[in-house]
Amino acid sequence: GSHQDQTGQSACKTCPAGFYCDLEERCLDSNYTQPELCPRGYYCLEGTRYAHERPCPAGTFGNQSGLQALDACILCPAGHYCDVAGLQAPAGLCAAGYYCNPGSDTATPKATGLANTNASGFQISNGDICPAGYYCPEGSSAPQLCP
Numbered sequence: 424g425s426h427q428d429q430t431g432q433s434a435c436k437t438c439p440a441g442f443y444c445d446l447e448e449r450c451l452d453s454n455y456t457q458p459e460l461c462p463r464g465y466y467c468l469e470g471t472r473y474a475h476e477r478p479c480p481a482g483t484f485g486n487q488s489g490l491q492a493l494d495a496c497i498l499c500p501a502g503h504y505c506d507v508a509g510l511q512a513p514a515g516l517c518a519a520g521y522y523c524n525p526g527s528d529t530a531t532p533k534a535t536g537l538a539n540t541n542a543s544g545f546q547i548s549n550g551d552i553c554p555a556g557y558y559c560p561e562g563s564s565a566p567q568l569c570p
Contacts, residue, residue: 440491443471464509466490478509481528482549486511499523501564504530504549516562523550523564 438444442458459474461467464485466477479485479496484505486497499505503513504527517523518530532549553559557566 437470438467438472440469440471441467441489443467443474443476445473460488461490463488463511466492466495468492475509480508481506482526484510484512498526499528501525501527502562504528504532506530517550517559517564519561519563520553520559521550521563522553522559522566 438458441461443461444456444458461471462474464479465475466479466485467474467490468477471477477493479490479493482499482505483496484499485495490496499513502517502523504515504517504523506514506528515530517527517532521531523530523532527549529549532551534549534551553563553566556569558569559566
């Protein structure tokens with residue numbers, strides 16, 4: 424995307440990061456065109472043309488407008504899930520009977536067996552179903568040992 428915010432220019436300017444410029448073909452025909460702030464849930468690299476061109480991916484969200492890069496998207500917090508791209512906030516709490524690690528993209532994660540295990544012996548993944556001997560109320564970030 425590009426824009427031109429000054430009159431009488433012979434070329435357009437590249438749209439800055441954090442903004443989108445969807446008037447590229449009319450850039451020089453308009454008196455003034457201003458870049459538009461990238462919407463929440465999306466990030467806009469330099470030269471972005473459309474508002475919804477680059478959504479924050481599943482497992483993340485973007486709660487501020489004007490994000491300039493993928494790494495500005497926020498990892499979904501433990502105990503929550505972010506199931507689709509372009510979210511402005513986590514979609515919800517991890518379902519009862521499951522636990523969700525940071526970056527979970529489902530409310531009901533199931534370990535695939537391909538992930539590594541951490542020091543506690545739990546798999547590092549989206550999370551998993553609550554194991555025997557533990558309980559996981561809604562919004563759990565880790566299994567809790569039954570009393």
